[in-house]
Amino acid sequence: MKEAPTLIQYGQAIDPKQMVAPPDAAELEVDPGTPGLDDPEYMARRRWIFHECRRHRLGNLGPPVFPFTPEETALWRDVSRRLDELHRKYACDMYLAGKRELAITPDEVPQMRHLSDHLRAKTQTHLIPAEGSLPYRTFYEYIGNRGFPVTQFLRHPSQPEFTPEPDIIHDCLGHVPAFMTRDFAEMITLIARAAAATDNGEHVLLLKRFSWFSVEFGLMAERGQTKVFGAGILSSIGEIPNSLFSPDVTRRPFVTDVVVATDYDPSYMQRNLFVAPSLAFLRAEAEALVRRLGIRVQ
Numbered sequence: 556m557k558e559a560p561t562l563i564q565y566g567q568a569i570d571p572k573q574m575v576a577p578p579d580a581a582e583l584e585v586d587p588g589t590p591g592l593d594d595p596e597y598m599a600r601r602r603w604i605f606h607e608c609r610r611h612r613l614g615n616l617g618p619p620v621f622p623f624t625p626e627e628t629a630l631w632r633d634v635s636r637r638l639d640e641l642h643r644k645y646a647c648d649m650y651l652a653g654k655r656e657l658a659i660t661p662d663e664v665p666q667m668r669h670l671s672d673h674l675r676a677k678t679q680t681h682l683i684p685a686e687g688s689l690p691y692r693t694f695y696e697y698i699g700n701r702g703f704p705v706t707q708f709l710r711h712p713s714q715p716e717f718t719p720e721p722d723i724i725h726d727c728l729g730h731v732p733a734f735m736t737r738d739f740a741e742m743i744t745l746i747a748r749a750a751a752a753t754d755n756g757e758h759v760l761l762l763k764r765f766s767w768f769s770v771e772f773g774l775m776a777e778r779g780q781t782k783v784f785g786a787g788i789l790s791s792i793g794e795i796p797n798s799l800f801s802p803d804v805t806r807r808p809f810v811t812d813v814v815v816a817t818d819y820d821p822s823y824m825q826r827n828l829f830v831a832p833s834l835a836f837l838r839a840e841a842e843a844l845v846r847r848l849g850i851r852v853q
């Protein structure tokens with residue numbers, strides 16, 4: 556594929572260099588719309604978790620184990636109970652099996668360190684403690700080495716259904732269960748290795764879109780029904796019914812050329828979704844895309 560003159564992401568032109576060498580933040584930076592900004596206790600806890608996770612990440616220490624506060628536990632119970640009901644009805648088989656095997660329940664906030672041990676035993680993947688959203692290159696390098704970066708903070712309890720950035724509810728209830736499935740683990744490892752191996756900003760963007768419309772916001776056909784596969788949908792009480800039933804959402808078959816040419820905006824409810832026929836199909840499509848881009852993956 557030719558290098559496009561301008562790259563568009565989230566509706567805006569971006570510098571291709573940004574896709575391969577983004578900045579890394581050493582202090583907690585939050586979106587101005589973050590609920591809890593005016594709650595000093597909450598922000599102090601966020602900063603503490605940020606530094607603890609960053610220290611563990613940079614020191615290769617694995618996810619820290621720490622007790623969650625009664626407020627955090629109450630929030631987890633509230634949100635994950637409501638999600639659990641939706642998952643039983645609408646999540647794809649692969650997700651439900653992974654969640655069951657990992658024994659992720661609404662009772663207690665899971666310790667990422669324990670989940671990581673399970674993943675390592677089953678699919679030779681593991682979890683990396685992330686202080687927040689990591690630069691894409693860094694993020695992909697970890698995944699390429701079979702480590703998935705996860706956050707451990709919780710959103711503010713004033714808005715239990717909303718967080719502008721991934722938190723433990725998104726990561727643990729959205730992403731982690733899928734890593735118990737071999738095809739998923741191999742697919743995401745390949746995408747990440749390719750994204751980390753290329754210096755072509757356009758290629759990174761195409762891989763990111765493939766990932767967004769599958770791993771993050773994908774739907775999956777199962778026994779004549781459409782089920783939820785993507786973590787961004789699975790971790791959101793609003794997105795699950797929106798993705799499956801809203802008349803404002805288009806649900807097209809997952810055609811890779813169309814998918815990688817489709818821009819998206821992560822800050823709104825998603826309107827363009829794609830339905831994959833199976834996980835094996837997605838894995839084969841990811842392999843074909845990497846070959847077509849000519850990226851050499853170790």
Ligand SMILES: [Fe+2]
Nearest residue numbers: 721771786787
């Ligand atoms: Fe995500």
